[in-house]
Amino acid sequence: MGITRRDFLKYCTVSAAVLGLSGKELLRLEEALAKTGGPTVVWLQGAACTGCSVSFMNRISSSSPTTAADVLINNINLTYHPNLMALAGQSAAQQAEAAYNAGGYILAVEGGVPTAFNGAGCWAWTYNGVDVTFQQAVHDLASRAAYVLAIGNCAAFGGIPAAGPNPLQVKSVSAANPGLSTVNIAGCPPHPDWITWVVVQLLLGNKPGSAAFPLDGSRRPTQFFSQTVHNQCPRRKSTRAIAFGVDNACLMYMGCQGPVTFANCPAQLWNNKQNWCIDANGRCLGCTEPAFPFSALFNYRGDANDRHSASFIQTNRYNCTNCHNGSGGGD
Numbered sequence: 001m002g003i004t005r006r007d008f009l010k011y012c013t014v015s016a017a018v019l020g021l022s023g024k025e026l027l028r029l030e031e032a033l034a035k036t037g038g039p040t041v042v043w044l045q046g047a048a049c050t051g052c053s054v055s056f057m058n059r060i061s062s063s064s065p066t067t068a069a070d071v072l073i074n075n076i077n078l079t080y081h082p083n084l085m086a087l088a089g090q091s092a093a094q095q096a097e098a099a100y101n102a103g104g105y106i107l108a109v110e111g112g113v114p115t116a117f118n119g120a121g122c123w124a125w126t127y128n129g130v131d132v133t134f135q136q137a138v139h140d141l142a143s144r145a146a147y148v149l150a151i152g153n154c155a156a157f158g159g160i161p162a163a164g165p166n167p168l169q170v171k172s173v174s175a176a177n178p179g180l181s182t183v184n185i186a187g188c189p190p191h192p193d194w195i196t197w198v199v200v201q202l203l204l205g206n207k208p209g210s211a212a213f214p215l216d217g218s219r220r221p222t223q224f225f226s227q228t229v230h231n232q233c234p235r236r237k238s239t240r241a242i243a244f245g246v247d248n249a250c251l252m253y254m255g256c257q258g259p260v261t262f263a264n265c266p267a268q269l270w271n272n273k274q275n276w277c278i279d280a281n282g283r284c285l286g287c288t289e290p291a292f293p294f295s296a297l298f299n300y301r302g303d304a305n306d307r308h309s310a311s312f313i314q315t316n317r318y319n320c321t322n323c324h325n326g327s328g329g330g331d
């Protein structure tokens with residue numbers, strides 16, 4: 001864990017293009033990191049698979065930091081994270097309590113919020129002999145947070161835990177807390193650099209929704225979610241595959257969600273720029289979209305005319321107002 005603020009700055013400098021940081025912003029980041037003590041972060045996990053934390057922690061690079069956990073622990077005052085912290089039980093809960101009392105922290109929420117049975121479908125911790133539901137923990141900690149980050153689609157939009165039949169009535173963080181404004185770092189899981197970028201923006205003092213930190217209508221950072229996957233896809237205009245396993249073929253007929261999914265995966269790439277879903281011949285599943293998951297495995301929330309259905313995409317591809325402003329074109 002021997003990583004310094006200097007190393008973090010070096011990482012941001014090396015990754016400036018990917019992270020969309022200007023020279024001026026890097027200078028401001030250097031100033032911010034020169035101050036002692038980073039912002040306090042409380043990271044909660046609810047109805048989720050822990051994949052968002054795993055994705056973030058797997059951010060292994062030849063440049064510093066070697067892992068995103070280093071960023072969280074050494075550059076940011078991460079006071080509570082169920083997987084990363086050494087403390088457990090009452091001692092761990094005390095860390096969250098101390099952050100709550102101080103206020104002004106960043107609350108990162110991973111996972112949806114089960115709301116049925118007074119939240120008893122998911123427990124955060126036991127404190128002084130009292131069991132605290134995840135729903136209560138999110139509600140209380142959000143009330144004194146400077147910013148609330150919804151990490152991944154479950155926290156941002158409900159995701160797989162909120163897909164039908166949803167007996168626990170899982171909701172997104174904002175739906176479970178009406179009036180709460182979250183920054184939605186979409187994805188199942190989100191790309192680690194998307195999370196890092198948001199943390200950097202907060203370190204720079206840029207407020208979510210400001211000109212320097214714009215959000216789209218789903219409160220996703222436009223830095224990464226302003227274009228469809230399809231618009232950036234190298235397979236656009238390629239021969240359309242009618243079976244899986246065909247290299248370099250467009251997967252539109254296989255139900256690819258790229259035309260209706262906003263994310264920069266084709267440019268960002270995954271697993272330290274090794275690959276991404278479509279380059280591995282897997283169709284885009286639309287995991288950054290608010291209505292994800294689109295699968296018969298779940299009680300699909302759309303209808304026959306839903307723009308995410310494979311038949312809709314195939315039928316409307318020549319006049320897709322979502323991507324092409326109705327200008328036509330078969331690509």
Ligand code: SF4
Nearest residue numbers: 233236250251256258
């Ligand atoms: Fe790429 Fe999918 Fe668009 Fe085809 S439909 S070009 S595979 S994003």
